[in-house]
Amino acid sequence: LIFCDFVPISLLVTLEIVKFMQAVFIGWDAAIYDETKDMPTKVQSSNLNEELGQVEYIFSDKTGTLTQNIMEFKKMCIGPVSYGTSSAQPQTSGTQRTDSDSDTESQASGRPKRAEFKTNNKTGVPAQVAAGPGKGIPNVNFSDPAFYEHMADERHENHANIHRFLLHLALCHTVIVETKEVDGQQQTSYNASSPDELALVNAARFFGYFFRERDAANNIVLELPDGSVAEYPLLNVIEFDSTRKRMTVMVRMPDGSVKVMCKGADSVIEKRLSTKDGMVKTSGYLESYAEEGLRTLLLAEKHITDEDYEAWQDKFDEASLATENRDAKIGQVADEMEYGFELVGATAIEDRLQDEVAATISVLKEAGIKVWVLTGDKIETAINIGYSCKVLSNDMGQHIIDATEPADISDQLLDAHKEHRKSKLADHGLIVAGDTLLQITEDPDLCEDFLSLSDKMKVVIACRVSPKQKAEVVQLVKDRYPEKRTLAIGDGANDVNMITTAHIGVGISGLEGQQAARASDYAIGQFKYLRNLLLVHGRESYRKNSYVVC
CATH class of the missing domain: 3.40.1110.10 (Calcium-transporting ATPase, cytoplasmic domain N)
Structure with a gap:
């Protein structure tokens, strides 16, 4: 009430109504309706509609999310x-x-x-x-x-x-x-x-x-x-x-x-x-x-x-x-x-890829969004899947960090920084092992070097990571870049911590139950619907809400 002269209460009410209607339109969108599951996209937190258009980091599970x-x-x-x-x-x-x-x-x-x-x-x-x-x-x-x-x-x-x-x-x-x-x-x-x-x-x-x-x-x-x-x-x-x-x-x-x-x-x-x-x-x-x-x-x-x-x-x-x-x-x-x-x-x-996963990831990368894939698979499997879903490509520089001793990890990070500076390739990808990531999160210096390197990467793949590590990785990025919006997407109970840690959580209704979908802000039927959710509804909500406020 103190600031009602500056921000009218009617504006707040109007904005809430606008966000509610945007959520309704998202649910009505036939382009993101999953016919196989008879499931429309569900909005469980309409206050985040405009933030969908500001996402800069996507953290994705692999099994059941990309596959x-x-x-x-x-x-x-x-x-x-x-x-x-x-x-x-x-x-x-x-x-x-x-x-x-x-x-x-x-x-x-x-x-x-x-x-x-x-x-x-x-x-x-x-x-x-x-x-x-x-x-x-x-x-x-x-x-x-x-x-x-x-x-x-x-x-x-x-x-x-x-x-x-x-x-x-x-x-x-x-x-x-x-x-x-x-x-x-x-x-x-x-x-x-x-x-x-x-x-x-x-x-x-x-x-x-x-x-x-x-x-x-x-x-x-x-x-x-x-x-x-x-x-x-x-x-x-x-x-x-x-x-x-x-x-x-x-x-x-x-x-x-x-x-x-x-x-x-x-x-x-x-x-x-x-x-x-x-x-x-x-x-x-x-x-x-x-x-x-x-x-x-x-x-x-x-x-x-x-x-x-x-x-x-x-x-x-x-x-x-x-x-x-x-x-x-x-x-x-x-x-x-x-x-x-x-x-x-x-x-x-x-475990085969879902439909249009590669095309969706390519579009998201072109939009300037950085993609992190967090998986429990070994490095070789993750790299192969990375190529299949276009997270990685042949014209992308790759840097693998898989040492287990802090001194060796520091050397690998330093070598990766040098290779990145010397490389003439436009895009680079970072692949890190779970045991390595465990050492990185426990050492502030290694953590700083790792985040500095990851900021230069177009994509990051973390292998052999536990559900707890997934949430820790999201929190690391949030703490380093508080002004940037993060989105986590997964389909199982082991992804719930990651989904709730990110600014925006998206759950896929999959074969492993509804835990991820229920804990999320938005629930979709397949990964490919993320493209329209972010680039159509997110962008338009951001633009229209700006007009309402201004």
């Missing part, structure tokens, strides 16, 4: 051999399921056809194990006759390794089985906490290791390739989280022994192996998978005695009942079990 978050099992590494071809569809007719009556009946019942390990004379592919994508089992796009030959040949050196690998896929997970009746037939589907896990369990089913259920006695019930049914009592589960980057299950095998099975990021699992002998070839395969833009995981396992398990279980129960620092204590006890593993193999999963 579809629909995983397809493509390749795997077992022992010394890598399996899977790069073709999108199997090219050999012998790798397709036949349309026999028994096969049709098997698919109608919701389970894969039982494998008899009889090979096709022309291709060497085991009949009834080989299958093509789209033949009743989703999330699998695999083709390699050599794999089926090795799987069928009991004399092959990799035969036992293959079956151990597939058994690991079928047992190490937290998938829930859903059974429903369709046209008088029982059909089985899976409900998983992550698309990656769903793809892996469906891959096991694809190759004949069918996860039927987890029964009332907590037994994992599997149907094996020979048609027999086996029960594996589940003793304990250490669930995955974004900090640990791994999950572990303990099961009792048919011979009475206790097996500990673990899967997770290669950078985490490799440190927990008892020997690095198997990693020599596997590391090369992982790099080639990453260069193709595939998401990779390592599988490992070990046997323990009943006495060791019972002693560990007592510690785990005590940590689970703790009233203070419960998560930290559980993590500490889990670490005591998750070591000394033997490598089982590696998986490679494809």
Whole structure:
């Protein structure tokens, strides 16, 4: 009221009404309406409409934001051999399921056809194990006759390794089985906490290791390739989280022994192996998978005695009942079990880009907006995806900061500054590893050097970052440039901290739930709608609100 002579109350009311109507028009815009989800763009904070037109930094998640978050099992590494071809569809007719009556009946019942390990004379592919994508089992796009030959040949050196690998896929997970009746037939589907896990369990089913259920006695019930049914009592589960980057299950095998099975990021699992002998070839395969833009995981396992398990279980129960620092204590006890593993193999999963992602990012970069991609993938995978979505280009200088010691990081940052000054290229990109970023945020001098360098970059890709680090990166930029507007966009619960830290939060309604969309200021159906939201509605809201005030 004191300033009503300078700023009339009616102006404030008028401005609020204008912003409200702008939000209505955004919701009505058919160009940013997602028909596949029947979802218009939702405005949950109309006070930020004009700030959409002032955004200078975009911080984006990758999985589910730039990509579809629909995983397809493509390749795997077992022992010394890598399996899977790069073709999108199997090219050999012998790798397709036949349309026999028994096969049709098997698919109608919701389970894969039982494998008899009889090979096709022309291709060497085991009949009834080989299958093509789209033949009743989703999330699998695999083709390699050599794999089926090795799987069928009991004399092959990799035969036992293959079956151990597939058994690991079928047992190490937290998938829930859903059974429903369709046209008088029982059909089985899976409900998983992550698309990656769903793809892996469906891959096991694809190759004949069918996860039927987890029964009332907590037994994992599997149907094996020979048609027999086996029960594996589940003793304990250490669930995955974004900090640990791994999950572990303990099961009792048919011979009475206790097996500990673990899967997770290669950078985490490799440190927990008892020997690095198997990693020599596997590391090369992982790099080639990453260069193709595939998401990779390592599988490992070990046997323990009943006495060791019972002693560990007592510690785990005590940590689970703790009233203070419960998560930290559980993590500490889990670490005591998750070591000394033997490598089982590696998986490679494809996550395709969303429609028009590359075109959208190109337009945003042309508008002068700096794009930061914050991902949990390894550097090679992130770089490949960066090229695919036009975040990176061949005519852009690249600077990789991946050292782990402060002195080495400082040297890399200094070299990157020198290379940038000498370069004649107009645009530059910076790629930084998560472990490096952790050191940078803890050292004020390194942080200053890093931000000074990033300010000269058109794009920045941060790899192997945790949800906490995503929020820290956004806060670093906000603190350094308080006058510049930042926008964070993501689709999952792990992106919520980043979304709420930025000036403007945009959530994508995706397969990982609605947490990001509910915590955001604006909710959209696909990444491509960000272009119209910023460059059309944001710019016009900024311009029109200026006219109202003036």
